[in-house]
Amino acid sequence: MATVERPAGAARGARASTGPELATPPLVVRRREEEETVVTFPTLVWREFLAGLGMFVFLMAVSIQVNAPLLQKANTAITPNPAKAPWYFVGLQELLERFPPIMAGVAFPTFVIVFMMLTPYLDKNPSRRPQDRKVAITMFTIYLCLAVAFVLIGALMRGQAFNFDPGLLFGHPHLSSPT
Amino acid sequence: MSATPGQANPVRAFVEQVWGSIFRHGLPSTDKVAARTALTNFFLHIHPVRVKRSAIRVSYTLCLGGLSFFLFILLTITGLFLMFYYIPSVDQAYQNIKDLQFVAVFGDIIRNMHRWAAHGMVITVWLHMARVFYQGAYKPPREFNWVIGTLLLLTTLLLSFSGYLLPWDQLAIWAITVGTNMAKYAPIVGPYTRYLLLGGNQVAQGALIRFYVLHVIALPLIGFLLMVVHFWRVRKDGFTGGL
CATH class of the missing domain: 1.10.287 (Helix Hairpins)
Incomplete structure (x- = not known):
């Protein structure tokens, strides 16, 4: 791998003056691969599902208990006091x-x-x-x-x-x- | 799996063929099967096949980005239901909301959920931004994804703000009056911006239809597009992971 990449990197380095940094990213990625990895499916998907389920149950409970506010019909003649932005x-x-x-x-x-x-x-x-x-x-x-x-x-x-x-x-x- | 000739139950074979044509791989019994499932499934393909364990630790992400996206989906679905009952007219809108609250089956729950999920999304998006900042996850090469995130935060605020007017009650119209009055203070363009936004000088029918169209079509599309790019870049720029 490395022997294949080096000429390509060298060629790129010759074209651009900032060559050395531009040519190196693959090496950085390779170093990071040493960290332990896991499959996103099902590990991450399962966590996302649980988080979403928890949020849904919470929202459902709130929505059953607490009604969204609804005041009198809009009337430009009556200014509520105080009038507040969201x-x-x-x-x-x-x-x-x-x-x-x-x-x-x-x-x-x-x-x-x-x-x-x-x-x-x-x-x-x-x-x-x-x-x-x-x-x-x-x-x-x-x-x-x-x-x-x-x-x-x-x-x-x-x-x-x-x-x-x-x-x-x-x-x-x-x-x-x-x- | 493969049918033995002569003895196979044709119904079972048919079911297995249909199931197998939809899901190319079985349950993720091993990492190899799981990886192949993720690769061949459109919906799972939003994630890379493998990530660093530290990048998806719940204590690291707090699930905030995912929860924001989940709330966006929930808001889209509940919003779709609300649209069946809602007519953006100053004569009818308020009564439509009353009907949702008292007449339509589960109308109150759907409306409540839409409202509380909207507040929730503003909060989760804010918290997501804070957590990305505190972990320095905006640093190169992820600078531009942070910019997209900022735009997504603004889109979220505008989505919530435009929805605020739709019930057409006193809370709605005066909050929007106060909010759009702020736009007036911008030099030169301020009053024009406000006029453009309201379709007039007052919060009236012109404003209602504009806010409605922005709320149900324009802003969700902008938000969706930004989200697609945001997620794409999360994958392409790589995951940050443990500090």
Whole structure:
């Protein structure tokens, strides 16, 4: 095998200046093959089946117990108070309360999406071990915590007129803003 | 297996021929048979025949990608049932949902399941992204699959958001009003984007039919295409496996 590949690799290396790296991938694959492998069928398929079954049973139980919300028929004349976005966008709504719209509604989300897509190209650290990736892991954890915090605040602690009211968490809405 | 001439039960032979024509191989009694079964089966072929043991450890993958895909399939099936009863008209949509809830047999369970599975999918896709990040599984050569994953996350959010309007109740219309108002803030294109999305300046019939078409055709197709590429690349780029 190796004797067959070497001339091909050498020929490729002669064409491209970055040849050595391009010619090596097969060797990397061969080294990894030393790790123990298993057949995906039935090993993996069985696990997937069990995971899917578990999820289905869970969803069926929830669906029997809890009805999906359905309020009064849509009416543009009556604005509910507070009016909230779906929960996964409520973090954005929360940002809109705190920052100018151009920042919260446009700059932040665009930055997050673009930065997220560029992550693999910006992160030049080749190691996958957590102890070598402290900066990346810290940054991502801060981002996750902020995202979750904003969603939770927006969803659970925003009362009438989207006013901040942590009392809602404990079922005691603040009484100073009656409407 | 092979019929002995004269004595074979013709019914049994027929059944065996039909079964054998569908499933080329028996139960996966050995690795060799299992590998051949996986190779010759269209549905099993989504997986490579062999993978590193560490790559499919449940404590490593947490099954999150698979569960996201499972929820997508479940949402497609329950969504298909809902479509039989749902007419995207501001005069009828709300009553259709009421009928699903109270008249159609199992309509409430199907609708509930569609709703909760949709929330579930947003969560599993997020968690899948987090687990891939923490394990550094986006690193070369998998950079572009991470980008596709980001697009899949956005598609999931848009699928959920577009479905939010369809029941045409107070929750739906005001959540979409608040949500699409955010689009207004984009410089220059903002108001146009909102107008394009709603088919007008208000959340009305134009918005309902647009969100419906996006929800049942456009976004699922985009999501499906992205998923096919995502899975294909998981195979081609190789599995990461234990740290």
